Amino acid sequence: MGKRFYTLVAAWLTVALAAGGCGGTDGGGDPPDGGTDKVSYITAFGAVGRDAFAWVAKEKGYFAEVGIEVDIKEGAGNQQNLTALKSGQVQFGALDLTGAVIQAGKGEFTDWRAVAAVHQQTLISVMTTEDTDITTPKDLRGKTMATGTGSVTELLFPAYARLAGLDPSTVKIEGVQPTALNGLMASRRVDALGTFLLSRGALQTAARKDVVVLPYSDYLPDLFGNAIITTPSLIKDDPDLVQRFTKAALKGLAYTIEHPDEAATILNKAKPTYTVAAGKGEIEAMTPHVRPTDGAPIGFLDEARVAQTIAVLERADLIPSGLTPAAVMDPTFVKKS
16 A cells, blocks of 8 residues: 555656646747746727727736736837836837837837737828818828827828828928827818827717728838837747737737627726727727738738838938848747748
8 A cells, every 4th residue: 555655646746747837838838937927018009999909818818828917008109118118117018110110210219129010001091071172192282280299190291192192391290199189180270180090980979070081001001000019138038928928919919809899898897988889999990900911820020021111211211221120020929820
């Protein structure tokens, strides 16, 4: 009996140690020590439909499944988000990739790398109401357009206008706080807005008029929208953590576009002042821009397209030459196949 007892104990210990997960992961599993990694993540902008996937991933347990506990913070655009990442307040974030590439090209913020795409196309657009009779970019000649001060919409407008056959100097640009945009258009104090396509529903509600959308992607098709970012140092020091976080976040993104009602309800639970209807509308508006058109997985960052983005920005004199895709992205974490 004694020999059998010790044999059983040894067998039990072997099973327990194996279940405890001693050893490394294969990319996307539990933390190597079987514990929980605590990280902070900052959304692209506030708590709105385009950022719902982070709360979905948390609520559905996708982060917990890979051993990560996430504190989600509300972002306020590229400047604040990159500052938060640089200072160590957050380890991951989302932002407009084109705007961040411009800042990297100017040498303003370089200590970041995109690891996954949220939107495969830029969602920045010119928006107006039908009563302005603006239906093409050329109709903006002699008009006033409000944009977020220093926003990527403002920075890219000259390139967009020239490609659309419009002299950008013929349009008056007013830089304002992003939260003021819809009110300015609704009260007709401006003729158009430079804003995100996903704001269409909110503008239509505020203006009580049909909205006309002129997407920048009609003339700048190679530009990405939002992307998930982290720091080069975290990629170097803990690539497994970056892999697990990216996997869980993209699982949340896929679930969000497949279940917009539930995702909007989860977002409303986290941010009660943001209605389920508004969240659902924004999620549905962004859905066509999330999946790559070439069969690649959600989140895939095409290095060739990033290079083209850089080339577009160089030709528009928004950045000097010399920036490379490797300086702004890491293709390791979302493979095409």
